[in-house]
Amino acid sequence: MRNKAISIRPAMRGDFDAIEAVHQAAFSVSDFGYNGEGLLARQLHETGDAVVSLLAEVEGTPVGHVLFSHIRVEADGHPLVAAALAPLGVVPEWQDRGIGADLIKAGLAALKPQGVQLVFVVGNTTYYPRFGFKVELAKPFDSPYTGPYFMALSLDSNLLIPEKGSAEFAPAFANF
Ligand SMILES: CC(C)(COP(=O)(O)OP(=O)(O)OC[C@H]1O[C@@H](n2cnc3c(N)ncnc32)[C@H](O)[C@@H]1OP(=O)(O)O)[C@@H](O)C(=O)NCCC(=O)NCCS
Secondary structure, eight states: OTTSOEEEEEOOGGGHHHHHHHHHHHHHTSTTOOOSHHHHHHHHHHTTOEEEEEEEEETTEEEEEEEEEEEEEEETTEEEEEEEEEEEEEOGGGTTSSHHHHHHHHHHHHHGGGTOOEEEEESOTTTGGGGTOBHHHHTTEEOTTOSTTEEEEESOTTOOOOSSEEEEEOGGGGGO
Protein backbone atom coordinates (compact mmCIF):
# COMPACT_ATOMS: atom_id res chain seq x y z
CA MET A 1 0.00 0.00 0.00
CA ARG A 2 2.93 2.35 0.74
CA ASN A 3 3.68 2.32 -2.99
CA LYS A 4 0.65 4.56 -3.53
CA ALA A 5 1.83 8.17 -3.80
CA ILE A 6 1.71 9.95 -0.45
CA SER A 7 2.00 13.71 -0.59
CA ILE A 8 2.41 16.23 2.19
CA ARG A 9 1.29 19.81 1.78
CA PRO A 10 0.44 22.80 4.01
CA ALA A 11 -3.14 22.67 5.26
CA MET A 12 -5.49 25.44 4.14
CA ARG A 13 -8.72 26.94 5.45
CA GLY A 14 -10.82 24.64 3.26
CA ASP A 15 -9.19 21.59 4.85
CA PHE A 16 -10.60 22.09 8.38
CA ASP A 17 -13.40 19.50 8.02
CA ALA A 18 -11.00 16.95 6.54
CA ILE A 19 -8.49 17.59 9.34
CA GLU A 20 -11.17 17.09 11.97
CA ALA A 21 -12.23 13.84 10.30
CA VAL A 22 -8.63 12.57 10.19
CA HIS A 23 -8.14 13.12 13.94
CA GLN A 24 -11.52 11.70 14.81
CA ALA A 25 -10.71 8.51 12.89
CA ALA A 26 -7.13 8.32 14.22
CA PHE A 27 -7.85 8.90 17.90
CA SER A 28 -11.09 6.91 18.04
CA VAL A 29 -9.13 3.67 17.73
CA SER A 30 -6.24 4.80 19.95
CA ASP A 31 -5.76 3.93 23.62
CA PHE A 32 -6.90 7.45 24.59
CA GLY A 33 -10.07 7.58 22.46
CA TYR A 34 -11.16 10.74 20.65
CA ASN A 35 -11.07 13.80 22.90
CA GLY A 36 -11.70 16.54 20.36
CA GLU A 37 -8.19 16.66 18.85
CA GLY A 38 -9.77 17.67 15.51
CA LEU A 39 -11.49 20.60 17.17
CA LEU A 40 -8.22 21.58 18.83
CA ALA A 41 -6.61 21.72 15.38
CA ARG A 42 -9.46 23.87 14.05
CA GLN A 43 -9.28 26.25 17.02
CA LEU A 44 -5.50 26.61 16.75
CA HIS A 45 -5.98 27.65 13.13
CA GLU A 46 -8.83 30.02 13.93
CA THR A 47 -6.92 31.78 16.73
CA GLY A 48 -3.88 32.24 14.49
CA ASP A 49 -1.74 30.01 16.71
CA ALA A 50 -0.97 27.42 14.03
CA VAL A 51 2.67 27.80 12.95
CA VAL A 52 2.96 24.75 10.71
CA SER A 53 0.00 22.58 9.72
CA LEU A 54 0.56 19.76 7.26
CA LEU A 55 -1.85 17.40 5.58
CA ALA A 56 -0.81 14.02 4.20
CA GLU A 57 -2.84 12.77 1.26
CA VAL A 58 -2.99 9.56 -0.74
CA GLU A 59 -4.26 10.25 -4.22
CA GLY A 60 -5.99 13.38 -2.96
CA THR A 61 -7.61 11.73 0.07
CA PRO A 62 -6.50 13.15 3.45
CA VAL A 63 -4.93 10.41 5.59
CA GLY A 64 -2.85 12.27 8.16
CA HIS A 65 -2.34 15.65 9.74
CA VAL A 66 0.12 17.34 12.08
CA LEU A 67 0.02 20.76 13.64
CA PHE A 68 2.69 22.80 15.40
CA SER A 69 1.42 25.79 17.36
CA HIS A 70 2.85 28.87 19.05
CA ILE A 71 3.97 28.33 22.61
CA ARG A 72 5.34 31.06 24.84
CA VAL A 73 8.59 29.84 26.34
CA GLU A 74 11.08 31.30 28.75
CA ALA A 75 14.37 29.70 29.73
CA ASP A 76 16.35 31.13 32.64
CA GLY A 77 14.54 34.45 32.17
CA HIS A 78 15.06 34.67 28.40
CA PRO A 79 12.38 34.14 25.75
CA LEU A 80 12.86 31.29 23.28
CA VAL A 81 11.13 30.80 19.94
CA ALA A 82 9.20 27.57 20.38
CA ALA A 83 6.39 25.45 19.01
CA ALA A 84 4.20 22.65 20.35
CA LEU A 85 3.49 19.52 18.33
CA ALA A 86 -0.20 18.57 18.63
CA PRO A 87 -2.29 17.06 17.37
CA LEU A 88 -0.77 14.34 15.18
CA GLY A 89 -3.02 11.73 13.63
CA VAL A 90 -2.98 9.16 10.85
CA VAL A 91 -6.20 7.35 9.88
CA PRO A 92 -6.14 3.70 11.04
CA GLU A 93 -5.95 2.14 7.56
CA TRP A 94 -2.78 4.13 6.83
CA GLN A 95 -0.97 3.76 10.15
CA ASP A 96 2.42 2.04 10.44
CA ARG A 97 3.49 3.09 6.94
CA GLY A 98 5.73 5.96 7.96
CA ILE A 99 3.20 8.74 7.38
CA GLY A 100 3.34 9.97 10.99
CA ALA A 101 7.14 10.03 10.76
CA ASP A 102 7.03 11.87 7.41
CA LEU A 103 4.65 14.49 8.86
CA ILE A 104 6.85 15.07 11.92
CA LYS A 105 10.04 15.33 9.86
CA ALA A 106 8.43 17.68 7.31
CA GLY A 107 7.06 19.80 10.15
CA LEU A 108 10.42 20.08 11.88
CA ALA A 109 12.05 20.96 8.57
CA ALA A 110 9.50 23.77 8.08
CA LEU A 111 9.94 25.12 11.62
CA LYS A 112 13.71 25.44 11.54
CA PRO A 113 13.91 28.20 8.90
CA GLN A 114 11.27 30.11 10.87
CA GLY A 115 13.78 30.41 13.70
CA VAL A 116 12.04 27.94 16.01
CA GLN A 117 14.59 26.81 18.60
CA LEU A 118 12.62 24.35 20.67
CA VAL A 119 9.68 22.03 19.99
CA PHE A 120 7.58 20.48 22.75
CA VAL A 121 5.34 17.45 22.61
CA VAL A 122 3.24 15.54 25.13
CA GLY A 123 2.99 11.93 24.12
CA ASN A 124 4.35 8.46 23.84
CA THR A 125 7.90 8.16 25.14
CA THR A 126 8.76 5.32 22.78
CA TYR A 127 7.48 7.04 19.60
CA TYR A 128 8.68 10.65 19.85
CA PRO A 129 12.28 9.98 21.00
CA ARG A 130 12.98 8.42 17.60
CA PHE A 131 12.75 11.97 16.20
CA GLY A 132 15.04 13.38 18.91
CA PHE A 133 12.47 14.44 21.52
CA LYS A 134 13.81 14.06 25.07
CA VAL A 135 12.05 14.05 28.43
CA GLU A 136 15.22 15.44 29.99
CA LEU A 137 15.13 18.61 27.87
CA ALA A 138 11.52 19.39 28.78
CA LYS A 139 11.94 18.72 32.50
CA PRO A 140 13.02 22.23 33.61
CA PHE A 141 10.01 23.83 31.87
CA ASP A 142 6.99 24.40 34.02
CA SER A 143 3.70 23.77 32.16
CA PRO A 144 0.36 22.04 32.76
CA TYR A 145 1.85 19.03 30.94
CA THR A 146 5.13 18.80 32.86
CA GLY A 147 5.68 15.15 33.74
CA PRO A 148 6.85 11.85 32.28
CA TYR A 149 5.21 12.38 28.85
CA PHE A 150 6.44 15.94 28.34
CA MET A 151 9.33 16.03 25.84
CA ALA A 152 11.29 18.62 23.91
CA LEU A 153 13.56 18.69 20.89
CA SER A 154 16.11 21.39 20.19
CA LEU A 155 16.44 22.77 16.66
CA ASP A 156 19.20 25.11 17.83
CA SER A 157 22.60 23.51 18.31
CA ASN A 158 23.66 26.34 20.65
CA LEU A 159 20.77 25.82 23.02
CA LEU A 160 21.69 24.61 26.50
CA ILE A 161 19.30 22.88 28.89
CA PRO A 162 18.16 25.68 31.21
CA GLU A 163 17.95 25.41 34.98
CA LYS A 164 14.41 26.70 35.02
CA GLY A 165 11.83 27.70 32.44
CA SER A 166 8.18 27.93 31.55
CA ALA A 167 6.09 26.82 28.58
CA GLU A 168 2.70 28.41 28.05
CA PHE A 169 0.59 26.59 25.47
CA ALA A 170 -1.83 28.43 23.14
CA PRO A 171 -5.22 29.23 24.77
CA ALA A 172 -7.03 26.55 22.70
CA PHE A 173 -5.30 23.87 24.83
CA ALA A 174 -7.19 25.10 27.90
CA ASN A 175 -10.49 23.92 26.31
CA PHE A 176 -9.03 20.58 25.39
C1 LIG B 1 0.78 7.86 16.50
C2 LIG B 1 0.55 7.91 14.99
C3 LIG B 1 0.36 9.35 14.56
C4 LIG B 1 1.78 7.33 14.30
O1 LIG B 1 1.62 7.47 12.91
P1 LIG B 1 2.00 6.27 11.93
O2 LIG B 1 2.00 6.79 10.56
O3 LIG B 1 1.13 5.12 12.24
O4 LIG B 1 3.47 5.96 12.48
P2 LIG B 1 4.77 5.60 11.65
O5 LIG B 1 4.43 4.72 10.51
O6 LIG B 1 5.54 6.82 11.39
O7 LIG B 1 5.57 4.79 12.73
C5 LIG B 1 5.16 3.51 13.06
C6 LIG B 1 5.89 3.08 14.30
O8 LIG B 1 5.40 3.83 15.41
C7 LIG B 1 4.89 2.96 16.39
N1 LIG B 1 3.73 3.60 16.98
C8 LIG B 1 2.61 3.97 16.37
N2 LIG B 1 1.77 4.54 17.26
C9 LIG B 1 2.39 4.52 18.44
C10 LIG B 1 2.06 4.93 19.73
N3 LIG B 1 0.86 5.52 20.02
N4 LIG B 1 2.94 4.74 20.70
C11 LIG B 1 4.13 4.16 20.46
N5 LIG B 1 4.53 3.76 19.25
C12 LIG B 1 3.65 3.92 18.26
C13 LIG B 1 4.52 1.70 15.64
O9 LIG B 1 4.51 0.60 16.49
C14 LIG B 1 5.65 1.62 14.62
O10 LIG B 1 6.81 1.14 15.24
P3 LIG B 1 7.99 0.42 14.39
O11 LIG B 1 8.53 1.45 13.44
O12 LIG B 1 8.98 0.05 15.45
O13 LIG B 1 7.33 -0.73 13.70
C15 LIG B 1 -0.70 7.08 14.56
O14 LIG B 1 -0.53 5.76 14.98
C16 LIG B 1 -1.98 7.63 15.12
O15 LIG B 1 -2.63 8.48 14.51
N6 LIG B 1 -2.41 7.13 16.30
C17 LIG B 1 -3.64 7.59 16.93
C18 LIG B 1 -3.53 9.02 17.37
C19 LIG B 1 -2.33 9.25 18.30
O16 LIG B 1 -2.06 8.46 19.18
N7 LIG B 1 -1.64 10.39 18.06
C20 LIG B 1 -0.45 10.76 18.83
C21 LIG B 1 -0.84 11.33 20.13
S1 LIG B 1 0.57 11.59 21.15
